[in-house]
Amino acid sequence: MAQDCILLSVDDRNIATLSLNRPELHNAIDDTLALRLTRELHELGRDPSIRAIVLTGSGMNFSTGHDMQWLERLNTADDATLQQQARLLAQLMVTLDTLPKPTIAKVHGSAFGIGVGLVACCDVAISCTDSLFGFSEVKLGSIPSSIAPYIIRAIGARATRRYFITAERFNAGKAKRLGLVHQVVEADELDASLEMTLRHLLHNGPQAMVAAKQLVNDISQLGTSQAALDISIARITSVRTSEEGREGIYAYLQKRAPGWML
Secondary structure: OOOOOOOEEEOOOEEEEEEEOOOOOOOOHHHHHHHHHHHHHHHHOOOOOOOOOEEEEEOOOOOOOEEEHHHHHHHHOHHHHHHHHHHHHHHHHHHHHHOOOOOOEEOOOOEEEHHHHHHHHHOOEEEEEEOOOOHHHHHHOOHHHHHHHHHHHHHHOOOOOOOHHHHOOOEEEHHHHHOOOOEEHHHHHHHHHHHHHHHHHOOOHHHHHHHHHHHHHHHHOOOOHHHHHHOOOOOOOOHOOOOOHHHHHEEEEEOOHHOOOO
């Protein structure tokens, strides 16, 4: 039986873990894996019982980017095929970025190219101190276009220009300073750091976290414009009048745990 390229597990707290599972290829991504990951994310996003999703990789590395055999096939493809494959990756990124669940990237080893894009699309990114990041596409005469919007948002246009055109690798400390990852820990502390983040998430209203994530995505480009203010007013009104919103306030006033923690 062929090895499953994605492993899914769900613990007793309804935390889902998706592991890229091509360890012999350092979790390199091809069209099959991209389609499967997109499908798994869609299904988890629609499941009301799932509280959060952890994205990680099997073996030594998180993901080293494009699969070489896939690149070889693309090198002889026509324009229509290339556009279709580009849309496939774009759909994976937007699915992860807009998923209505909290997402955490648990990064070990290397994350290159598309792998860095996956990290940038997660809400929280925790990395080992010895992890490496980079974009090698220009070395192949190509560009990392499918992940560009998310990398620019994470580290800014100026830093993105540098690392896209130099293809130099940078370590976890630099990734944290740039804003790509939020926390850097030793390898033996990675699981404990992930657990602490999950504990924080499990204390929060599930729908409130979805609404907060959507709010950031919707107004991040609007600054303090009237449109941003109008969205903010409408969203807080909607959340405060929801069943979960009222429960959260009542629980606080009554000094008890809210319903989503029971």
